[in-house]
Amino acid sequence: MASALASREDLSHAQAVALVSRVEESAGRLAYEHKLTAADIDPAAQPYAALALLHEGVGDPERARRLAADPVVERREQLAACSGLPFDVAETLAVDTDVRVVAELALWTAPEVAVRLAGHPHAEVRRAVAANEATPPAVLAALLTGEGLPPAERCLVCDREETPYVHDPECPRLDCDLLPGASCDGSHESTIHGIREAALRNRATPAEAVVGFAHHTSPLLRGELAVRPDLPSEVYERLAADHHPGVRADLAENPAIEDALIRMLAADRGHDVQRRLAHNPHLPLDVLTGLAATTKFGPTLLPRIAAASPVEIEELAASPHAAVRMLLAQRHDLPPEIRDALAIDPDAKVVKSIAAHPGLSEAQLRAMVDRHGVRVIARVATNPDASPALLEGLTRHEPPVRKAFREVARHRHTSAPALLACLTDRQARPIAAGHPSLPPQVIAELLTDTEWQVVEAAAANPSLALATMAELVP
Template sequence: MRHDLHGLAANPALPADLLDRLIATADSDLAEVLARRSDLTGTQVAALARFERAAARLGREGRLTEFDQPPRPRVALALLEAGFGRPEWARVLAADPSARTREQLAACPALPPDVTHTLASDPDVTVVAELAQWATSDVAAQLATHPHAEVRRAVATNEATPGPVLAALLTGDRLPPARSCVVCDQEAIPFVHDPNCQRPDCALMPGAACDGSHESTVYTIQQMALRNPATPADAVVAFADRCPGLHNGELAARTDLPRRLYAELAGDPVPLVRAQLADSPAIDENLIRALAFDRGHDVQRRLAHHPHLPLDILADLAAGTRIGPTLLPRIASATTAEAEELAASANPNLRMLVAQRRDLPAGLRDALARDADAKVLASIAPHPGLSETRLRELVAAHGARVSAAVAANPDATASLLEELARQRPPVLKALREIARHPHATAAALHTCLTDSRARRSAAGHPALPPATIVELLDDQDWQVVQAAAANPALPHAAMYGLVP
């Protein structure tokens, strides 16, 4: 692969005649990169359409719609998927000898009714299952009675499936028994798949089993139906009461259950279930407060991300839970008064969390920028609006602990970035921020080239001197070469020198 040509193909400053030359000499891989350009003419689009993958991309984007003859299957599929295809193409593809092609067709929207009927009767169950996953409600309802359990599993995932049908799939009631599944299709029953199976051609999931009742697929059908928001809540509750303890993880993720069921799930012995419950926006404040004392794995960390978390609970979690510098939903929705209260907390972790907001009032932002704790300062340093003087003071007081955060500030000046690049010993995270900063100068970028990761970003920065960009075309790192070739500051002479 010519990484320089791939970079050049993405270069926004590429001359039009050179783009034509690249298209004329492209291979399939390069054509796909060229197809991503937004400045292609109709003639150039038509020329790239000789490559299947490029044509498929252009078709999905609606830039390739006119054909003198039916397109190749992959291209026709891309057009049908994007809604630009013709019904006659779908009819041809429905009879394609490749099951993979028919399976891809089954996932396309708005297929003609006769094509849908053909696919629903396909002899390959993977094709029918794919159709079932995306079908309209009436087709999904019909396929719920399909004799193969795998098709029913796909119907259970489809949010267009009618509620009563999903309820029936959940319990198996009012449906004829399935006659086969992926296990008994290929193994003599009873059979339980060895989790440590060494057969290279085996596609069965670990633990897949069938004794004639298709139990592992039935189990998965129940999971899919419980995860499906279209499954009626009363059917879910009835299932939970009928089969207590089964699929509690799926139940905990639902948002339409009665409070008493959430309370029961909060006592599940499996921490993962309780952690799943801690994520749910449907749990009330009483349950949130109860889960705040749950020391099970990941429960408190996930609870910290709850959008309706009481602030006093957040304060407790911030004191004893590793949340990290991230913008929590409850922090993002806090009022100005609440944000000020959080910023005045004696707990630096809580101040760090509120400092993640990027829309703080200027007074509150500046107050946090005077905090004594380095992690609070690192959190607030990228906030827009901080003065250059204050950013310099942060670096002077805390050095490497805040340098990368200061370098990420969109208002960091060119001179400040140069000073950060000159720090000794170098702060590699800061160099990586500088390398992609729009205010970075040639001097700062030269220093960034000394770090292997920052070098990849710096090679594509338009402030890098043209001569340096040309030198980087011979770099040992292909990502550097590709970035340099894509750099709009690359001299035209160098561009022409790359193209055969």
């Protein structure tokens, strides 16, 4: 309830102060919505509220200094995640006795503190420094190779277990938070791998420092390299020939690869390579049309289709391949003449894709249902211009289409008779219970439903009678 109240736009300042005094956990949302000031909070009595304000850049630096010495580790850890901390507070947190606090600071801190923490004896802190986008490039390069840095002395694995140790991915201990497969033989190998992974993912790491990882034995590291947009073409060529299909799939979606590599990857039958390539925004249309004939993309608007010019749209609409026309139909900003042509396409997959397009008339939508029946009904039900009469008719279709009931139940134009029909479907029932067009008497009856989701939706229905609400409140 406190969370819902904190999110209300009409909450006054006085109400916000009253709310946080009763439920301190609501401070995060209230601070984010700028409904609290530093003067509203007593940091001694409401430390988490004070932290929430510091996260939003509101609060007295002296409060940060007091929290840096707080005996509760979780509070110091939350403080370490705040940006813009006074330098002396960051210095205090950097030498905290709990590595979780120092690692959290390393993830968010300013460059000068990140430089210091890059040589921290604990490998977990170094991993956080490697992920920090404010870390200077030269330091990130050093973290990749270890050159110029003293060897790490500890990691989370050897902190807790006698080495050599490999954490069982199926570990039965409920209090264990080590990552699956975490290992240490004295060299902290799994955390060192994590440091390299974070540094490769960090766009501030200079390209010249990462290119050597194209030959690394870990496909995870090569995959991180494959998505970077700043590498020489010869590195991309090496990755395009990688023996691991996951690396090639990561590369396929990279907008920085050149036309020749795109065409090479278009012929790659490795797992997910062609599907990921279809999401490359620089994919030539002729390559995309070729992929459409052999690859399933699902109901998604591909970047290259979204960026197609008016001339290209006409070419795609005239394609002899239904799969290509289906991809174009995912656009909801098509010229009316193109939209209308696709609405009468002979292929049901194309019609299904265009059915949700705004601007289609009721006659066009009914014609789709008449021609293609159950194959398009659920999509027709999502059309924003579908009329109450059409939606009601979709619920009476024989044979019934269960997915259509769910779409009708959430449609803004749905009438009471259609909603009553939707209540007969188990999955559509909780959706229909929350629709404001449902009669108040029916809503009241649903408050005693055997399914709690239905009861909750009915209780939140804005058409629930005020008198019924009053009866429910003690």
